[in-house]
Amino acid sequence: MNTVENFDLYAPRLVDKEEYFNAGHRACSGCGEALAIRLMCKALGEDTVIVNATGCMEVISVMYPTTAWNLPWIHVAFPNAASVGAGVEAALKVLRRKGKVADRRIKTVCIGGDGGTFDIGFQALSGTMERGHDILYVCLDNEAYMNTGIQRSGATPFGASTTTNPAGAASQGKNEWKKNIAEIIASHNVPYVATACHSYPLDFMNKVKKAREVEGPSYIHCLSVCPTGWRVQTEECIKAGRLAVETGVFPLYEIEEGKYTMSSLNPEELRPVEDYLKIQGRFRHLTTDSIQKIQDRIILENNKLLDKAENLHSWSELEG
């Protein structure tokens, strides 16, 4: 059985029992993204406003006249989670200053899929991060436009087959590498950026808690396994996320004021990427050459990260 080493066995029992994201939502059976949302909300607590982009999570959670959310929630359109969030954050700030709402901090949290974050929502995200709003943006990345039927996004990994760059006799699937969104956001001088995965729930929740406390922008990139789109067995949803970390496909790290810290959950030695690819139907077509290409790239990216973790200093250390 594939289990996590060093997993604090009884800690889950101690996690907040409140379900802010209720059952009855219409997510696919085994949806990693729904799990990620559920965990995220437990870490955020009740003084939160959720701003949701159009996508799987919005569509499955609030179908008039019901809502899965036990938190205030607003959805407007697809590309604008970050800009709607900017408005919410500004309003809450102004109203609190004018004494029109209760005098306590309410955190604005924007959630979007990889489509609403990497691609169509990128402009708004960049603007909001650059302006320094007190917003946590969580990207729930299932590596394709899943809600519209598994189309290729900027987050789709090299070699994955999607409906708009399918594998075939003349194609090995996506021919471009995944956009490195975490580093792009870190370049916006965002003081806290982290990668996470629902398969490491306590790590994810701790990062959410940390980000919540930042007075300014913060960004968490959460890999969310989509059994439907990745063609993974539903019961292997958590395992797939774990393998992504164990093979180095999705390393867990934080960038705090420019300083890179690799999570202790990353393995000492990376497992061969084939272990991760072979349980997913979307990579079924890959040739040995392609797999080697992917393996080489993973080694390179991990070395780059380790190099940064070792050599880069935080802003406060670099101040004159």
Added chain:
Amino acid sequence: MEKEKKWPETWQELNPGCMVFKPGSTRDYHTGTWRASRPICDTSRCIKCGVCYIFCPEGCISQDADGYFMADLDYCKGCGICAHECWPGAIKMVEEG
């Protein structure tokens, strides 16, 4: 048995802006009707760790009076994550009859 989905009878009954004022009201919709297999917990093996609870995408696993973590079959979609992640192998997925 799944509760009837209630649509507003008339347009006048719609909330302004289609706003929803009932937090958590998706609980009216029993997704348990979706599943093809269900989790069965062997309490003699269950160590009450809560790993199944933490990994359930529906959040439908909770502790019963004796402290064992049990899935609420009104909502369980039968994904099998709990059975797969269960440390002592106490949960098994059994096909719905």
Added chain:
Amino acid sequence: MSERIGMEIALAAAEAVALCKPDVIAAYPITPNTHIPEHLSDIVAEGRLDADFICVESEHSALSACCGASGAGARAFTATSSQGLLYMAEIVPIVPSMRLPIVMAIGNRAVSGPINIWNDHSDIMSQRDSGWISMFAADGQETIDMMIQAFKIAEHRDVMLPVNVNLDGFQLTHVVEPMMMPSQKEVDRFLPAYKPYAAVHPDNIVSMGALGMPEIFNEAMMAKDDALINSKKIILEVWKEWEDQFGRKYEPIGAYRMEGAEVALLTMGSMGDTAEVAIDELREKGVKAGLLKMKLWRPFPTEELLKAVSGLKSLAVIDRAVSFGGPSGPVCSEVKSALYDKKERPLITNYIIGLGGRDVLVADFVKIVEKAIGAQKKKPAKAYEIYGVRGS
């Protein structure tokens, strides 16, 4: 006490908005309305207005941020023109569907292409069916008054709809006029503090922006249409209150020298003021001409239109936008549609003028009235004429 001021109308519009104490302003510059958000940011920077001015990175984000702000219970404002309005067009119909009382100033400008920064109505005409309340100012005073009225109308519990106030780009935005600017005290008396119907805040949990299945969508559209239609009642009430407090009268369709008129022009926006001079000239010559100045565009004032055209033999509807390949210009198509069932109705002609900022002269209006009179003897070959095109 209101103060008599001489100011560029865009700046006056910003001053009027500031008097309404918005909480959040999110705007992106675009000629010719840029002076409105710019001046508002001045007012905030000077400490005269306690608001958050979000320098958004696009118009789409401007209206989105206003949605977030309004959804969180704040009074929100934005301004745009032309391409900016089209860029935020994805969000435009969502605002009334979510019943968010956002106010927007539109400095009407031609829609590209070719790119043109000058005045016409093609921008707002592209958003006809969106569900917003829409008003047209003909001069600086109307601009100021409508900006303030807009907040009161939008936020009224029986309305809860966004309002856009249209002012002609350059023709109004960049023109200096003498105007009466209300005082803060007067505006405070007229416009109460915003009490939202609902707001995203943990103290009263709500989900805004649900998915609408086919099972409820038709009902939702009915509700949206009903809300806009019924808003007219409140608009008239607010205009009456305005008249009582400030002495200036507002009607959905203003009438100028319509007594005994046999031929009339129907205009929207600043060209109405030019048309007035033409009507005076024609009346001097003994022509029984009059002018209808439409101020309320949405909800469409069918009732007032039916009354206004009684007794008219000929009506020349002036459009400032083309509905390409359509049966006539946008305003004319709607006027014809509204008058279709009326037993006695005037002959309707349609002239599309002043596109992309081309000057509209008094002489043009005189000529158009003469054409409208001539049309009674010989109907024009086409339902509409793009007026003044060289070579046509």
